[in-house]
Amino acid sequence: MAVSTTVLSLVLVVCFCCHVVVPSLASSSEENFLQCLSEKIPGELLFTQSSSGFMSVLTSSVQNARFATNATVRPACIVTASDVAHVQDAVRCGRWHGVRLRVRSGGHDYEGLSYRSVRAEVFAVLDLARLRAVRVRPGEKDEEASAWVDSGATLGELYYAVGMASPTLAFPGGACPTVGVGGFLSGGGIGLMMRKFGTGADNVLDARIVNADGDVLDKAAMGEDLFWAIRGGGGESFGVVVSWKLKLSVVPRTVTVVNTVRAFDETTAAVLAKWETFAVRPFLPDLTIRAVVQGNNTVFQTFFLGSCSRLVGKMDAFFPELGTREGDCREMSWVRAMAFITLSSSDVNVPLEGMLKRTNNLGTYVKNKSDYVRCAVGKAGWERIYREHLSRNGALMMIMEPHGGVVGSVIPDSFTPYPHRNGVLYNIQYVAFWWADGGAAEAANGWINGLYGFMEPLVSSNPREAFVNYRDLDIGQNTVGNDGVTTYESGKVWGEKYFMGNFHRLATVKGQVDPGDYFRNEQSIPPFRAA
Missing domain, CATH: 3.40.462.20 (Vanillyl-alcohol Oxidase; Chain A, domain 3)
Incomplete structure (x- = not known):
């Protein structure tokens, strides 16, 4: 039976999820942070609350109207990084002046924690939407097909690039084209082909991350434990993953x-x-x-x-x-199937270019x-x-x-x-x-x-x-201890629901790579530090 337009509009609305906006606090640390950024990052990439384009940039990938209107805490500024060096500079300025970053890729954060704060604090948003390159290697002879994808690319952009490179290559991603690759993989990433190929994170071969010191590390440099943690341990806990090397799967032409x-x-x-x-x-x-x-x-x-x-x-x-x-x-190629599923579910000839549109909701x-x-x-x-x-x-x-x-x-x-x-x-x-x-x-x-x-x-x-x-804040939120670090006990309340027996290992990795808890939000992994 064909799907009705009414039913489809309601089914597809779920693609568009949460993100928030927030008032900021003035302080000398904030002023020094903004001065540091202005010295290192091109002015056209930096938006303070007084900038004319601040609100349009802030809401550019908001996927939930309740976070676009509620008076929750707004960032002091938004850095729209167009180069990995900008990410490094933002992290270093933040560390030097005590201002934390919240990192946004596609905007499908169900509680908006990548661009709003529930508590009153000074923070900045690092928006990765300009870091969106997709470089596909179809593979030859014994080389497996792969793609390097920047975290700010959307799943739709990834699918389009893979489909254009080969009619028999695919990636096991989700059903919403505007979801950011960075957020999808950071949470594990379930989708329509995981029964055949595993989750999206299962298919990550390498990655590049900017750590709390502002250094760029690949898989070899970051080590086995951190590489394990970033492939599904939740975003904004261990650093800023700027790009991912993905294993591509071979699928039938039809x-x-x-x-x-x-x-x-x-x-x-x-x-x-x-x-x-x-x-x-x-x-x-x-x-x-x-x-x-x-x-x-x-x-x-x-x-x-x-x-x-x-x-x-x-x-x-x-x-x-x-x-x-x-x-x-409805028989079609994999990339056309993804367009059909993500954009229409009624028009088999929906233009593939629709998957390239980055829209908010x-x-x-x-x-x-x-x-x-x-x-x-x-x-x-x-x-x-x-x-x-x-x-x-x-x-x-x-x-x-x-x-x-x-x-x-x-x-x-x-x-x-x-x-x-x-x-x-x-x-x-x-x-x-x-x-x-x-x-x-x-x-x-x-x-x-x-x-x-x-x-x-x-x-x-x-x-x-x-x-x-x-993400659901109803199941628990972090508490910050007297030492200014998220407590392990508060994180365990919600963390074992998301990660079960893997939570303790994640907290141990956090304690090793970011013991000062620079990268954090209301549901970030707390650092576990053995007595």
Whole structure:
């Protein structure tokens, strides 16, 4: 069945997430910091609060209207670095004068922590949007295909460059083209092809990071522990990763996409129950079926690395309940499939150049939360979720990404900081959105918190897992100790939900590379320092 325009507009709105703006404090350290920057960085790249373009630059990649309007703390200035040397200068000026940096790539930070502060403090934003080069090496003979990608590039820019270089190369990224590569990889990065190729961070071969001393380090220089930590340990904890070397995957010339929409009823609840266990089967890594539930509709988004006829054969054998037929299929190249999925889901001829557009989203207010499911919810559970929550609130959505395959049964939980692998059926992203501030925000938060509370006995526990790329301040925030450093105990509250058994190792790495806690925000990794 074709997807309706209304359903698609609501499904696609989830691509656009959070970011914030903030008032600043005047101080001699701030003045000295700004003077330091002005001596080292071209004036056209530096925007103070008195600059005419300050607000337009600040909101240029804001993906959540609630952070564009709320009176939370704004940066003292924005550095729009166009060279790695500018990043180094910003870090050194900040260290010398006691002003911290918050680093932004694409703007899809669900709590806006890359450009706002919850607490009153002097800080600056380091915006990487000008650092966006993508250099693809298709590979020859025994050399594997790869790409060096700057952190300020978006996933759409990466996909376009890879697709233009070869019709049989791909990268296992996410479904939103305006997400910044730096943020995506820093959080691990789940997506439509992770069942076949692993998460985005699993496919990082090398990186270049500016550390707290302002030095540029590659994989060899940074060492094994830091290289491990930056591939999924959360952004803005260990330094500024300015570029990444990515392994590219070989895919068929033809992939298949199917969008199936079902109105919610008992039959749909049974299909969802079947999907929960079918979608994660390890022996079907070429097939991913994403489920999006909103109001009275459930959308099953099928992505298959192969032809329509092969897909229909597998669906008839293993998941006939979904009713996939050849007339439902859309066959195309991988890069065109990504454009179809990320930009339209209705027009197979949507221009690929649309993936190059860097847009913000100031019309929609959004709140997100996340969960991981290890035991199937079942038909009765889905009926209750629909009856008691989704049917009552059309602006409440659940997006479910199946795990299993390579990411769940081959790659160990400790391979990168992303730990949600063995035994995970799928990830849930909860989304509540509204279009006006004030009372609507309170109502929307009530909807999402009610659903999140209802789901507690149905999802993972001890800890209740969460995804760092869907950052949620409700699960905990850092406390700064008397020594001016984030406490390990406060970070552990939220950190073990995001990173489980990998949290302690991350904190140990932080203690080694940034013991003074220069790179920090409300949910950055705290430094662990053995007594």
